[in-house]
């Protein structure tokens with residue numbers, strides 16, 4: 013499918029993606045790379061990393077894979093250091109690593125619950141925390157007034173409640189909260205925008221095949237207002253929008269909300285473009301709003 017974005021919209025940027033070797037994560041690696049970014053992928057499985065990197069290289073995309081587990085601080089530190097050593101800077105961190113399985117709450121051990129919280133929520137915070145020094149304004153390769161961006165991959169399960177997903181729902185609720193808190197603190201102090209994407213059911217992914225067998229999905233499809241499963245590409249395009257400099261034109265914002273007054277009041281960040289910060293963009297065809305027809 014042809015991208016609606018210019019091919020060089022991320023030219024010169026460097027992206028690190030956890031879980032970027034497979035599923036939605038790989039599509040994000042591929043599309044960020046096709047739009048000009050150099051790609052570092054962090055994952056636990058060497059063979060998955062090698063094949064993802066080979067695919068990117070075959071398209072001429074600069075890419076490297078690093079083994080690491082987002083639950084381990086030493087891995088986070090090492091992979092971030094290695095990424096910046098390889099490419100000279102870091103502009104985009106995508107937290108796409110996740111763990112999941114269906115289990116009734118009464119059968120889930122506390123350690124199973126903890127495992128998913130540690131991968132999704134603690135892992136996301138860990139990566140953000142260790143990436144701060146590279147992403148903040150004035151960091152390696154950065155302008156003194158312009159920082160990088162973070163995209164946290166979330167879900168919609170926790171907007172209401174989902175059967176047999178107590179662990180993931182709790183973890184993704186934490187991820188969304190991390191997105192908002194960091195957007196507030198790091199947007200203000202370091203010019204880092206932090207956003208999320210909440211995919212709905214996306215075809216050809218571990219999420220769907222592991223969690224929703226075909227008989228469930230054929231029923232589910234009837235409830236998606238757009239009547240179809242999403243594609244990994246849909247999530248990748250949302251990521252390119254969030255990672256790029258698209259957003260409100262700053263001169264317009266200045267005119268509309270009185271830029272000089274804001275500047276005088278100490279809100280210089282509000283005077284820039286790239287104005288999307290602290291949101292989790294739902295890309296699910298409207299499914300989370302829908303109720304089965306009786």
Ligand code: HXC
Pocket residue numbers: 110111112113114115119120121122123124125127128131166167168169180212218219222223
């Ligand atoms: C019940 C389970 C279980 C299962 C693991 N556990 N699988 N409990 N049902 N199917 C419990 C174990 O018994 C153990 O608790 C604890 O979880 C840790 O298990 P380990 O196997 O030691 O953990 P680990 O090897 O670290 O594996 C992590 C994992 C695994 C999450 C369990 O599935 C994984 O690595 N998955 C990564 C890939 C993945 O799931 N991708 C899908 C992402 S899709 P005890 O008490 O026995 O010690 C996605 C979509 C979200 O995230 C949105 C959906 C709409």
